[in-house]
Amino acid sequence: MYRVDLNCDLGESYGVYKIGVDEEILPFITSANIACGFHAGDPSVMHKTVKLALKHKVAIGAHPGVADLIGFGRRNMEISPQDAYDMVVYQIGALAGFVKAEGGTMQHVKPHGALYNMAAKRRDLSEAIAQAVYNIDPELILFGLSGSELVLAGDKIGLQTAHEVFADRTYQLDRMLTPRSQPDALIIDQERAISQLVRMVRDGVVTSQQGKDIKIRADTVCIHGDGPHALLFATQIRTVLETSGIVVQAVGYK
Numbered sequence: 001m002y003r004v005d006l007n008c009d010l011g012e013s014y015g016v017y018k019i020g021v022d023e024e025i026l027p028f029i030t031s032a033n034i035a036c037g038f039h040a041g042d043p044s045v046m047h048k049t050v051k052l053a054l055k056h057k058v059a060i061g062a063h064p065g066v067a068d069l070i071g072f073g074r075r076n077m078e079i080s081p082q083d084a085y086d087m088v089v090y091q092i093g094a095l096a097g098f099v100k101a102e103g104g105t106m107q108h109v110k111p112h113g114a115l116y117n118m119a120a121k122r123r124d125l126s127e128a129i130a131q132a133v134y135n136i137d138p139e140l141i142l143f144g145l146s147g148s149e150l151v152l153a154g155d156k157i158g159l160q161t162a163h164e165v166f167a168d169r170t171y172q173l174d175r176m177l178t179p180r181s182q183p184d185a186l187i188i189d190q191e192r193a194i195s196q197l198v199r200m201v202r203d204g205v206v207t208s209q210q211g212k213d214i215k216i217r218a219d220t221v222c223i224h225g226d227g228p229h230a231l232l233f234a235t236q237i238r239t240v241l242e243t244s245g246i247v248v249q250a251v252g253y254k
Contacts, residue, residue, distance in 0.1 A: 002246040004201050005162065005220035006238065007031040007143070009063055009112065011049035012040035012225075020225040022049060026056040028234040029223060030250040033110045033143070036091035039065030039073025050098045059250035060099055061143065064091035065112035073113035074180070081128035084115065088132035096136070107252040108162065109133045110143035111150070120148035120176065127153045134159055141251055146217050147175045162251045163217040165206070167197035167237060168224065173208045175216060184209060190233055194240050197221060201246055220251055
């Protein structure tokens with residue numbers, strides 16, 4: 001039986017600025033990655049998003065990023081492993097406070113944007129992030145790009161890890177995502193994106209931008225919640241997966 005988790009980055013509004021359709025998309029996903037205030041989000045948004053996730057029985061995860069509100073956490077920064085450790089501990093702790101206050105539990109941690117991409121390639125950063133997660137709670141699941149240094153670091157330290165794939169992103173031969181700075185980084189055609197996703201889940205392969213199939217493991221799939229057609233895309237993905245005989249459930253489901 002094939003199983004996969006559907007995760008979405010939520011709680012990315014800030015002050016008077018509203019981003020995404022969090023409440024509308026929650027019924028179609030199984031895990032929520034909630035921004036912790038560094039790249040997006042604020043205390044009120046975090047609190048509201050935690051409550052919404054619990055209402056919809058969606059597993060909650062912390063979504064820590066670099067301190068870059070203006071760049072939405074997507075710009076690379078020169079940070080040390082100690083910086084990464086401290087950032088992650090701080091942000092998990094902030095979200096954990098709201099989760100505990102609402103009577104919930106946290107399932108996972110998924111770094112955001114530049115922090116995620118840097119950790120996918122840099123062993124020192126990935127090990128620092130994995131250590132931060134482990135030190136807070138060794139039962140937390142670490143999400144990372146499929147086959148990357150981040151999931152390897154999580155495995156090494158003894159964390160449960162989830163290999164993440166993207167339906168609407170293109171891949172390079174080394175299993176890394178095509179940088180957003182390139183025009184072919186995003187897959188706009190929804191049918192093509194869904195077809196790529198089903199193939200990753202069922203066959204364990206994805207076609208790279210160079211035209212060669214590469215092996216990939218898909219434990220969890222990221223759905224971007226801030227796109228113009230995010231809600232439609234989420235509903236279509238959920239429907240196609242279930243009609244294809246793929247069970248959709250949170251990675252921590254027992």
